[in-house]
Amino acid sequence: MNQSSLSGMWRAMVSRDLTLAMRRRADVLTTLFFFIIVVSLFPLGVSPEMELLRSIAPGVIWVAALLASMLSLGRLFSDDFQDGTLEQMLLLPQPLSVLVLAKVFAHWLVSGLPLVLLSPLLGMQLGLDSDGIVLMMVTLLLGTPVLSLIGAVGAALTLGVRGGGVLVSLLVLPLYIPVLIFGTGAVDAATSGMDYEGHLSLLGAFLVLSVVLTPLGTAAALRISVE
């Protein structure tokens, strides 16, 4: 496989998926508003006291990000599966795992990146200081791609399955736990004056590992689901 055909396929795939997402902006915005609403419910449910909110802020924002990124997983392959595009993609000469990576990247651009960009606003609502907010953004920047990559395996496995939307949460949420632990751990460590670089390194390691491994799993899952 020569280099140009791979990168050409990558670019075509990413721009196609971005175009499709831009033509259906409501889908993207729904996930974003879901993220905001879930976070806003916590002060109402727990307490408006800033001291308490500040201590639970990293966990609340991260859990909301987990749920929001899971909600958007359904869109990842289902449209292509329903209109038969996915079968054509499986027949491409380029490796399926690279194609999957391109799709996940495009998906992260419209569903993960906006969460990262919105998080400072929510951090301020919950009383995080500026250092905490910056660190929150960094952890989300490293962590949300991992969520999309792991979620892609679940989305591929539940393709066309009845009740797939709820099912995918059951499969994927337990696998998200390490990212949640180290994402919130970094912010917690920083606010209590401890070293947080270890957390960030581990999140980076998760990202590298999942970029390498999960596309293979997703490709295998797609072949199982489509054949």
Place this chain on the structure above:
Amino acid sequence: MVSENAIAWYHFSSPKNFYPLAGRLIPWFWGLAVILLVVGLYMSFFVAPTDYKQGESYRIIFVHVPAAWMSMFIYLVMAAYAIIGLTWKLRMAEMMASALAPTGAMFTFLALWTGAFWGKPTWGAYWVWDARLTSELILLFLYIGYMSLQSAIDDPRRAARASALLAIVGVINLPVIYWSVKWWNTLHQGASVSPTMAPKMASIMITTMLVMTFAFWMYTIAVVLMRARRVILERERQTSWVMEMVNADPQAEMKK
């Protein structure tokens, strides 16, 4: 020698040959399970000494620890069958993987439940967010995800292969999850009470625990073989050998 073994392996990897073999083996494993369970329970109630610190309540350890061991061991075996099933497309391995899941989930639940009953008298709470408890709970979630995926897909072949892939993803993630939960726990809780911090156990307690573990193991094999036979009948019902067997003597099959 090698080729003979290989032939035997292939012979019994076909559901048609596996079915009668499993039928012959099941009573033996049941027998072993019952004997070991009676011996193990007798030892845990009457032979093992009373703990000087925890009194009689510690005796639940003889159910709790073997159940926790089995819950992890069964997940590993399930993932191994899943890998064999996906790599060599062996239907029997797929069926064994799916037959193992309910028993694994049962042991995970048993470990959590007995843990709660043990935690109340010793720690003063049914549940604490200890690293072991939390990762056992996550293991239960993984089992439930595996079984839900399998039951949600109608096509049995696709269901078996999709859930096999999920089991493999889960087994790769399991060490990461366990290790991060443990790390999270030490950061949040400081020194928590943990069963490993108990004083060195008497060797009779270890022996009892091992007897109970073997009892659970034999029980698992017996139950899983029974379940595998049922799965074979269900998935191979259109094949001639199943039809012949069922039509020839429907009553006998029902009774088995």
